[in-house]
Structures are given as structure tokens and as C-alpha cells.
Amino acid sequence: MSNNKLFTLAELAQHNKPNDCWLLIRGKVYDVTKFLADHPGGDDVLLSSTGKDATDDFDDVGHSTSAEAQLEELYVGDIDTSTISSNVNNTSPKQTEYNQDKTPQFIINLLQFLVPLFILGLAFAVRFYTKSA
Template sequence: MAKLSKLYTMQEAAQHNTNEDCWVVIDGKVYDVSAYLDEHPGGDDVLLSATGKDATEEFEDAGHSKSARELMEKFCIGELDESSQAIPELKIVSKKQAADSSKKIVELTKQHWVVPVAVVGLSVVVGFLYFRKK
């Protein structure tokens, strides 16, 4: 009989992000590594920083050994529910709204032109004084 695996959402896994209760998601599986935090060779902060996101890439980049991969199976508590991944809501912007936002950008650019001009001007003066002394 196959072992039934519990499904967790990324939001559920992200809620477990403390030293006492730490879950990480790697390769579609959810691991409760709370008991392993003190023993992790990279330190507990590495595992704590992996909560709330898919940490597969970080795990693979670290070059974990075969024995580390076997050890992590001991901490597996379920799988990530891929069907519950939030699809970002598209924001519909009218042409008028787009034009208004581009006008705001132009206005901000006009208001803050002084800083780059001052930096360039100061650079020219310093360069001129430097080469004049030579």
C-alpha cells in the first residue's frame, strides 16, 4: 500500500519560519527541519532564510552530498500542492491611466534634474582643477 502524502500550500509552509518551527520546500516536497536546525552544517540561518519560497535552487547550488539527500527524507512531511499556486491577478490599465502615469514620470524627471547636473558640474570642476595643477 502506497504511503499517502499530505499536500501543503506555499502559504502554509511559509508560516513555519521560526527556530522552533521551520519548514522548507525543496523539489516539490515539504520538510519540517525544526529538529535539524542546530545540526545543519551551514547554520540555522541558512534554513530559516529558505522558508516561504521554493528553496530548490539554493539547495542544488550548495552541492549537497548523497548522504545529505538521504538524511533529508527523514524530515519530509508532505508535498507542495502545485494546484494552489496563486496566479497573479492581471491589472487592466486604460490608455488614460497609462498616459497619466507617464506624465507623472516626466514631471518627476523635470523636478529632479538638478542632482545629476550638479554631480556632472562638480566632476568637471574637480577635473579641471586637477589637470590645471599638473
């Protein structure tokens, strides 16, 4: 592992797709693209951690020593620490939220509006029906 390639956080954030996915863990950059399909937690877990420091996400799960060893095989370089703000755990502004089922955002927004409205209408209907009966 004598690869001393340095990447900026902006460069790392560009690798945030299922066919090109990199993670930053403990200051090291890993290309996890080949591992997405095999990840026990699913590819969405890895994709949601791109463009930011994923160290806490990785450590919180409590990966095994074999997982740590497997991670080392995916190493591509180090992060240029001068490109990371003091609040490294926030997602990069360039990172897009991963939408696993590819539902268009306008449908999600519409449902977020209509479902509560429907529930409210149903509550009023039940109250009205029980008062008039």
C-alpha cells in the same frame, strides 16, 4: 514515505521560525526544525529559505548523497502546486526576513543613514584639514 499530505504555499510559509521550520525542495515539504542546530551552514541559511521554493538554494550548495538521505527522513508531505505562482523562487509576501542577532529594525535603519553621513563628514574634514595645512 506514504505520507500524501498536501500543503499550500501559505501553510508552508507559516513554518518560518527556529522552533518550527519547514522547507520546500523539489515539490516536497520537509520539517527541518530538529536539524537547525546541526546544519553545517547554520540555522539562518535554512530559515532564510522558508516560504519559498528552496530547491535552487539546496541544489546550488551541492549536498552529498548522505545529506539527501537525511533530508528524506524529514519529509512531511507534498506542496499543492496550484498554490504556487509561476515565479516560485520569490519569497512569500508573508515571510519575514530572518534577523539572526535580533537587532531592532529601527537601529539598522538608523545606522544605514548615519554611517554614510559620518564617512562623508570625515572625508570633508580630511580635505579641509589637508588644504589648510
